[in-house]
Amino acid sequence: xxxxxxxxxxxxxxxxxxxxxxxxxxxxxxxxxxxxxxxxxxxxxxxxxxxxxxxxxxxxxxxxxxxxxxxxxxxxxxxxxxxxxxxxxxxxxxxxxxxxxxxxxxxxxxxxxxxxxxxxxxxxxxxxxxxxxxxxxxxxxxxxxxxxxxxxxxxxxxxxxxxxxxxxxxxxxxxxxxxxxxxxxxxxxxxxxxxxxxxxxxxxxxxxxxxxxxxxxxxxxxxxxxxxxxxxxxxxxxxxxxxxxxxxxxxxxxxxxxxxxxxxxxxxxxxxxxxxxxxxxxxxxxxxxxxxxxxxxxxxxxxxxxxxxxxxxxxxxxxxxxxxxxxxxxxxxxxxxxxxxxxxxxxxxxxxxxxxxxxxxxxxxxxxxxxxxxxxxxxxxxxxxxxxxxxxxxxxxxxxxxxxxxxxxxxxxxxxxxxxxxxxxxxxxxxxxxxxxxxxxxxxxxxxxxxxxxxxxxxxxxxxxxxxxxxxxxxxxxxxxxxxxxxxxxxxxxxxxxxxxxxxxxxxxxxxxxxxxxxxxxxxxxxxxx
Numbered sequence: 281x282x283x284x285x286x287x288x289x290x291x292x293x294x295x296x297x298x299x300x301x302x303x304x305x306x307x308x309x310x311x312x313x314x315x316x317x318x319x320x321x322x323x324x325x326x327x328x329x330x331x332x333x334x335x336x337x338x339x340x341x342x343x344x345x346x347x348x349x350x351x352x353x354x355x356x357x358x359x360x361x362x363x364x365x366x367x368x369x370x371x372x373x374x375x376x377x378x379x380x381x382x383x384x385x386x387x388x389x390x391x392x393x394x395x396x397x398x399x400x401x402x403x404x405x406x407x408x409x410x411x412x413x414x415x416x417x418x419x420x421x422x423x424x425x426x427x428x429x430x431x432x433x434x435x436x437x438x439x440x441x442x443x444x445x446x447x448x449x450x451x452x453x454x455x456x457x458x459x460x461x462x463x464x465x466x467x468x469x470x471x472x473x474x475x476x477x478x479x480x481x482x483x484x485x486x487x488x489x490x491x492x493x494x495x496x497x498x499x500x501x502x503x504x505x506x507x508x509x510x511x512x513x514x515x516x517x518x519x520x521x522x523x524x525x526x527x528x529x530x531x532x533x534x535x536x537x538x539x540x541x542x543x544x545x546x547x548x549x550x551x552x553x554x555x556x557x558x559x560x561x562x563x564x565x566x567x568x569x570x571x572x573x574x575x576x577x578x579x580x581x582x583x584x585x586x587x588x589x590x591x592x593x594x595x596x597x598x599x600x601x602x603x604x605x606x607x608x609x610x611x612x613x614x615x616x617x618x619x620x621x622x623x624x625x626x627x628x629x630x631x632x633x634x635x636x637x638x639x640x641x642x643x644x645x646x647x648x649x650x651x652x653x654x655x656x657x658x659x660x661x662x663x664x665x666x667x668x669x670x671x672x673x674x675x676x677x678x679x680x681x682x683x684x685x686x687x688x689x690x691x692x693x694x695x696x697x698x699x700x701x702x703x704x705x706x707x708x709x710x711x712x713x714x715x716x717x718x719x720x721x722x723x724x725x726x727x728x729x730x731x732x733x734x735x736x737x738x739x740x741x742x743x744x745x746x747x748x749x750x751x752x753x754x755x756x757x758x759x760x761x762x763x764x765x766x767x768x769x770x771x772x773x774x775x776x777x778x779x780x781x782x783x784x785x786x787x788x789x790x791x792x793x794x795x796x797x798x799x800x801x802x803x804x805x806x807x808x809x810x
Contacts, residue, residue: 281305282587283326287314288333290355291576298580303588304329321345329583331355334563338362343370351586353579356381356566357434359596360488360515368597371670375582375595379434380575381566386438388565389483389513390446392537396509397422397481401559423447428479430472430495431486431514432457432465439483440467451475476503481511488515498523507534513565516540525552539565598669599647609648612641612697615713615721616649618735618809619699620656622723625807626708626741628661631701632681641695641715642686650684653699693724707743726778731771733780735809740787745800746777753798754779761791776802 283305286294298304307327313319317339324330324346330338331353338352343366352362354376367374395401398419406413427443429436432454440450444466452462453472462469476482482504486492496510496519510533512519521542527533535557541550544563552558566575578594585591594600601609616635623633635653637646654671658678666674675682683702693714700710712725713735723733726741740758744750751770758765758781767782787795787806796804 282328283307284329284331284583284587285309285324285327286331288335288355290331290333291572293573294331294355294576294580297577298584301584301588304584317342324349329353329587331579331583332361334358334361336361338367340366343367343372346370346372351375351583353377353583355572355575355579358488358515360517364597365673369670369673371667373586373592373595373669374597375579375586375593377575377578377582378594380578381571382434382438384568384571385435385513385565386442388539388561389435389439389485389511390442392511392513392539392559392561393422393427393481393483393509395559396511396535396537402556422481424449425480426451426478428453428475428482429467430454430475430482430484432462432467432469433485433487435513436483436485437465439485440465448481451478472500473503476500477505479505479508481509483511484514484518486514486518488517493517494520496520496524498526501527501533504533506532508532509534510536511538512536513539516542516544521550521552525555528552528555528557535559539563592668595669598651599645601645601648605645606648609644611715611719611721612644612649612695613652615715615735616697616699617652617656618721619697619711619713619723620653620658621660621809622656622735622807623699623701623708623711624657624660626805627701627704627706629704630678630680631704632683633657634683634685634698634700634702636685636687636698636700637696638687638691638698639693639695641697642688646684646686649697650682654680654682696724723780726771726780729771729773729776729778731769731778731780733769734767734782736782737766737809738783738786739807739809740779740781740783740792740795741805741807742779742781742795743802744777744779745802746772746775747800750777750798750800751779754781754795757794757798758783758787758791761787761794763787763791 281303284298286306286308289310295306295308298306315336317337321342324342328348329351330349333355340363343363349372351373352367357376357378359374359376362374364374399417403417426449429440429452432452443450450467451470452467453470453475457469459469501523524536537559539561540563582593585593592598635650651668651671654675655666655668658671658674659666695714697713708727710727713723716722721735723735724730764784765781766784769780771778792804792806
């Protein structure tokens with residue numbers, strides 16, 4: 281039975297979905313005190329999953345004490361409140377729910393833009409004070425105005441679509457979007473400086489990254505058209521709030537609409553809060569009933585799939601793939617992990633590694649396969665728990681450089697995965713593997729010798745001089761120790777041969793010793809492939 285904590289007043293649909301599996305116990309903790317990492321770190325150790333919104337901070341202190349934690353689910357898109365690198369190091373999958381609140385955040389952006397253009401909040405406040413300031417609160421039209429969208433991701437694309445419906449001119453700046461993708465949306469892709477100079481309204485839809493923090497500052501504001509209006513429904517840290525305030529005081533920026541702030545909630549005496557040309561909402565971009573149900577449903581479904589079936593969806597620290605692609609990859613995942621484990625058990629030393637994919641497998645997303653190979657390799661010579669998530673980070677820690685090559689060139693096999701240790705002086709420095717009939721894993725080359733072996737269970741790997749009597753001697757010795765041979769695969773080249781012997785029960789040190797003393801035996805190693 282798995283145990284999951286749900287926090288931050290998440291929609292009850294998440295609890296219902298998790299409990300409906302019959303295999304997950306749910307604890308709902310909406311106590312604000314638990315948002316404090318010091319408090320959370322004291323209780324997180326008993327949980328396998330943690331489902332949160334933006335109110336809970338998952339820091340290094342929390343993660344160090346999360347001994348059983350396998351997955352953190354963020355019901356929403358932003359993971360700023362989670363220390364993702366530390367979670368990755370601990371092998372914890374961090375998932376989010378992209379798209380679940382896309383429409384509602386985009387609609388909120390349009391609402392703020394219209395409110396900003398027509399002074400709707402100020403008009404409401406003025407009337408409540410018994411005033412009639414019709415002339416003072418005159419606004420501007422948005423038809424024909426230029427909207428600059430910084431960040432053309434899920435939300436930015438919906439904003440662009442809605443803005444075009446309002447007859448605005450839409451331009452965008454995003455270094456990760458091609459001109460073809462922008463043209464498909466009928467928007468113009470321009471450099472950021474050009475967007476700043478041309479836009480009447482600027483809306484921000486970028487993640488919180490090192491290069492985006494503080495991107496709206498005194499310098500970038502000076503590049504903007506006088507009278508520009510700024511909307512931020514992304515992350516509060518994107519805007520240097522004091523620089524924006526000074527630009528509004530000077531009149532260079534006519535107004536701003538902010539759903540997010542660098543500190544939430546802000547200090548009540550924050551000067552910009554009092555300026556009449558700035559309107560605010562308390563981080564309501566994703567706060568509609570429909571959106572909260574949708575993201576809660578998404579994250580609960582994803583967490584259950586991972587805990588119960590190992591299926592990873594929408595992870596920010598692991599390649600996320602559609603289910604049909606993952607189903608195609610699954611046999612290759614098993615094969616590459618076993619190849620990595622076999623290599624690690626045979627060599628027992630740190631080396632740089634090259635993993636090559638060719639044939640049909642090269643047409644798939646091979647990133648998870650590289651993770652699997654490293655998981656198998658590292659798991660064979662470390663007592664640190666290794667999984668698909670933390671394997672690359674652990675490899676980097678150990679100084680292992682991973683080189684991946686992909687080729688569509690055809691070989692004798694429909695798909696071929698080759699794993700080679702760089703700088704290894706022993707005879708076994710390379711392993712090749714393939715999949716037969718789309719589901720049966722095979723080892724087809726070890727070192728310089730071709731063969732056909734099934735990688736599973738306990739295996740004795742014997743290198744020998746290719747002379748008569750070796751197979752008989754090996755079989756006799758194993759039989760004398762009451763060890764049954766499940767399969768016996770042999771490959772040879774020149775005067776050398778290699779035997780892969782699947783056995784039903786593990787061989788102890790005495791058996792390995794007796795095998796190694798047989799005539800014409802070069803080396804004997806036992807490995808275990810789950």
